[in-house]
Every structure is written in C-alpha cells, then in structure tokens.
Amino acid sequence: MASVQPQVDTESLLERLQSGATQLGLTLSDAQSQQLLSYLGLLKRWNAVHSLSAWARPSDMVIHHLMDSMTLVSPLDRFAGSKALRVLDAGSGAGFPAAVLAVMRSGWNVTAADAVAKKAAFVRHAAAEARIGNLAAWHGRLEDLRPAIPFDLVVSRALGSLSDFVRWTDDALGPAGVWLAQKGQIPDHEMQVLNSGIEVFHVEQVTVPGLSAQRHLIWLRRCKR
Numbered sequence: 001m002a003s004v005q006p007q008v009d010t011e012s013l014l015e016r017l018q019s020g021a022t023q024l025g026l027t028l029s030d031a032q033s034q035q036l037l038s039y040l041g042l043l044k045r046w047n048a049v050h051s052l053s054a055w056a057r058p059s060d061m062v063i064h065h066l067m068d069s070m071t072l073v074s075p076l077d078r079f080a081g082s083k084a085l086r087v088l089d090a091g092s093g094a095g096f097p098a099a100v101l102a103v104m105r106s107g108w109n110v111t112a113a114d115a116v117a118k119k120a121a122f123v124r125h126a127a128a129e130a131r132i133g134n135l136a137a138w139h140g141r142l143e144d145l146r147p148a149i150p151f152d153l154v155v156s157r158a159l160g161s162l163s164d165f166v167r168w169t170d171d172a173l174g175p176a177g178v179w180l181a182q183k184g185q186i187p188d189h190e191m192q193v194l195n196s197g198i199e200v201f202h203v204e205q206v207t208v209p210g211l212s213a214q215r216h217l218i219w220l221r222r223c224k225r
Contacts, residue, residue, distance in 0.1 A: 013037060013058055020067045020209035025074060026104070035103045036066055038130040043094055043122070050118050052094040063210040069097030071206040072155065072182070073104050075217055079153065079178070084108055088151040090142050090169050091115075091159035095123040095135070097182075101155075102127075102135035113138040113145060142168040150174035157182040162190040166198055166220060179220040186216050199223050 014033055021028040040061050047053050055061045076085065084107040089098035092112035102110040112123045112135065120139035127135040138145060154169045154177065165181055173179065178201075191200050202219040 010037065013040075013062055016059065016062050016210070017066060020062070021070060023209045024067075024070050026070060028104075032103050035130045035132060036100065039095070039099050039103075039126050039132070040066065042126045042129055046122050046126075047094075050122070052119060052122055063208065065094070065096045066100055067210060068157070068182075068208050068215070069100035070104070071208055071215060072097050072101065072180070072217070075204065075206070076101070076105075076153070076180075080108075083152070085153055086149065086151045086174075087111070088113060088145075088147075088154045088169065088172055090154055090156045090165065090172075092123065092137075093119055093157075095119075095126065095137075097155060097157060098123070099126070099130075099132060099135055102132050103130075106134055109134055109136075111136045111138055111147075111151070113140070113142060115139070115141055142172070145169070145172045147172055150177065152177050153180060154178075155180045155182070162187060162200075162218065162220065163194055166195070175222075177221075181218040181220070183216050183218055184214050187218065191218070194220075197223050 017033055018028055040058060044058055055064050087101055087108055087110045089112045092098045092114050095112045098110050098112035114120050117139050120137045123137035151172055152174060154173050156165050159165050162181055166179055198220055200218060200220050204217050206215045206217060208215055
C-alpha cells in the first residue's frame with residue numbers, strides 16, 4: 001500500500017511566517033506571504049525527487065530557509081538606503097536567501113548562482129511559478145561569473161571559508177561593492193587569514209525566530225588604497 005503523505009497546514013505555516021516577520025520588524029503583505037509559501041510548496045515537491053534541501057517538513061523549511069533568510073532584509077535595507085540593489089546569492093542551492101530577498105524587495109535585482117544544474121533549474125522554475133519576476137538563476141562555477149553589470153552585494157550562506165567566498169566571487173562584485181557572509185559562530189580564524197586586500201568592516205549578530213542557534217553576519221570589502 002502506498003504511504004499517505006501528511007497534509008500541509010497552510011494556515012499554520014502562514015501564521016508562523018507572519019509571526020516571524022513581525023519579530024524581525026518586517027512587514028509582510030498577503031501577496032508576499034503567498035509567494036513565499038508557493039515557493040516553499042514547490043521546493044517540497046521537487047525535494048521528494050531531487051533532494052534539494054536537508055529539511056523535508058514545511059514547518060522546518062519556514063524556519064531554516066525563510067526565517068533564516070529574512071534576517072538579512074533589515075541589514076541590507078540599511079546598506080542599500082534608497083538604492084535598488086543588484087544582489088548575487090553565491091552558492092544559493094535551492095534559492096536561499098535569494099528568493100526571500102527578491103520577494104521582500106521587489107525593486108532589487110537578485111541572482112541565485114549555483115554549480116549544481118538541478119538547483120539552478122529549480123530556482124528558475126519556482127521563480128516563474130511563484131511569479132517572482134526579479135529573481136534570476138545562473139548555473140556554473142562562481143569563478144566564471146563575470147556579469148556585464150557588476151553586483152552591488154554578494155551574499156552567501158555557509159559557502160566555504162571567507163577567503164574562498166571572496167576569491168570565487170571577486171570578478172562579479174563592483175568596485176564599491178561588499179560581501180556579506182552568513183555564519184553561525186564568529187569565524188575568528190577565517191577572518192584572521194583573509195587576503196591583505198580584504199577587510200572585515202562589520203560583524204553583527206542576528207536572531208532567527210524559532211531557532212536557538214547562533215547567527216552572525218560578516219561584512220567584508222576591499223581595502224581602500
């Protein structure tokens with residue numbers, strides 16, 4: 001007999017999503033909520049076949065994908081000011097934080113880059129299905145990405161060391177751009193062994209609603225000459 005899949009309690013997920021956004025000081029419209037949950041629903045379906053995420057339960061995905069990504073929104077608002085950012089999510093996987101940033105800030109241009117074809121294909125498909133028009137997907141090695149218009153900011157979530165992150169994406173970042181790495185604990189050793197031309201100019205702790213683990217944002221830029 002085929003196993004019966006448990007029904008997803010959409011209302012419960014919506015309440016958790018909106019509650020988390022409120023805790024982060026963010027305003028989440030009904031349309032944005034539906035886009036994010038639609039994206040998550042597509043991920044759940046693809047994940048059953050393609051193993052795109054370590055988290056299988058939608059309730060876990062809300063916390064570990066959506067909420068974790070949302071912690072970036074206010075810090076990036078502060079960085080952007082009134083500017084519409086061009087953001088590269090390096091090693092985006094199934095599209096986090098890229099998808100969340102694109103939904104939360106529709107005026108930004110967000111690209112999710114990953115070396116795994118099926119992950120880039122999912123982001124491309126999910127962006128179209130959830131009608132996230134400012135989210136693009138790019139498949140290939142990060143070292144090979146040389147956009148016609150450089151990015152203002154490159155973000156990563158657990159993509160190797162800080163040195164590798166910077167080295168792999170240096171050609172994609174504009175002259176005045178910055179890198180932002182999401183980390184658990186503060187990576188003291190990684191910060192100490194950075195190339196002399198790169199500096200960490202800010203470190204901030206963020207709290208993911210529903211998660212007790214540590215989260216820190218590491219801001220980096222090229223040293224001024």
